[in-house]
Amino acid sequence: MASNRDPFQFQEFEEAENLLDSHRDAVTISIEEEDLKSKSQRTAVGFSPDLTDEDPLGSDDKAELLGGQKKTAPFWTFEYYQTFFDVETHHVKERIIGSMLPWPGKNFIQVYLRKNPDLYGPFWICTTLVFATAICGNISNFLWYHGSPNYKYTPEFGKVTIAATAIFSYAWLVPLGLWGFLLWRNNKILNLVSYTFMEIVCVYGYSLSIYIPAVVLWILPYEWLRWCSIVVALCLSGSVLVMTFWPALRDDNPRVIMAVVSAIVLLNGLLAVGCKTYFFSKPDVEAHVSSSLKTEAVQSTLST
């Protein structure tokens, strides 16, 4: 608006919030299709201090111009799915780092995704986490039992399927439930912000990325270390998730807000604790010995 540049020079028109920053009383109309209702409400309600730093990644020419024109291919064509892989290496790196370091005021979806949710990150982070959990669990079991006489090393390959089921269902079913819930609340209460399903899946996928170093840390057999790392990882990824969904829940009934926020954090923590318990627990060597003794006793009673 207040631009000193040559009027014929190509200008990047940023989002409505930045324009509002300089002119608080102005009314701006944004022509992006999806958030039309929400943006006009935002300008009417007032400028929220959360959405200050809109452009930390530098200007990305394509992002805003094509914002309303993405994903027009029908879903049975290959090109439709290619739109979900329209990311570059530095985008993925920045999104991973942004999911590990929550910054107050930086909403992950608005700052990092910027209307370009990708499926590359969630899929490969989940796959890496599955294999990391299975492999590190195997290593930690081996290190724990190394040297004890009754232990026979097994690669425990069947646990990969269990890990895959657990992690992929968390990464897809919880976003589905959350998206459905937000849609339902949107009908009842006029929400400012609405997220698409792909954006929610993307946030959840990237929020699992902090568990990969945590899982590697769990190889060391110290219980206090494991619990500390769970708490730290839960805090970081939980706060990223909560800060992302806070604008969507802000205007709701306080009890609903509390319920949803605690459900998000609880499910995240449940996944972490469940993985730790199943893959990294140490069934006592005595249990092995006692079970083998029991089978011997049964066989001897059967034979007599």
Next chain:
Amino acid sequence: MASAQEASRPFAAFSDVSIPEDIPVEGDISVPVAPSTRDDGLSTLDEPVKETVLRDLRAVGNKFVHVLYPKRSSVLLRDWDLWGPLLLCVTLALLLQGGAADSNDQGGPQFAEVFVIVWFGSIVITLNSKLLGGTLSFFQSLCVLGYCIMPLTVAMAVCRVVLFTTVETVGFAVRLLVVTASFGWSTFASTAFLADSQPANRKALVVYPVFLFYFVIGWMILTFSP
């Protein structure tokens, strides 16, 4: 009769037309022989079966040599075939059998699991590189990924031999070294072929799944315990 003669009269003038004998008429009225490729197509029908089989085997062996010395060549890409990957996958799956914990299900991977991991993993990586905008075709990628399992299969054979010596820690160190070296070799070989087909800002996005794939296969090889 007379009218017929009358009718033929206008054409009588043409009876005087004759081709002078001193203008030579030249030309070649023979049909040109069909090009020799036609003959080659016919001739492979007549060749002995041994020749046919050996031609395919030579092609597969040629590609193995190219994996051994990975340099930028298009042999693997131009004439892709899936015999080599199938052979390698079956060999690897067979060598991974016979683990001690076969009877209980907490053991090593079963034959079908190795197959599924190798083929399903290759398909997923190929889809990933195509979705990211790669220029290789589907089967070319499968071919490259399958052939680059060869170093890991060789490592598996070496590991089985080493395991016969039953010296615990030294054997383990040797196996670890061999598997790590072959894993690095596989990844390097396949990225030499695959990375060129991607735009420059997405190379790492394509290489990482390949790294993960060979890492998991290397892990299966290393943890094999008889």
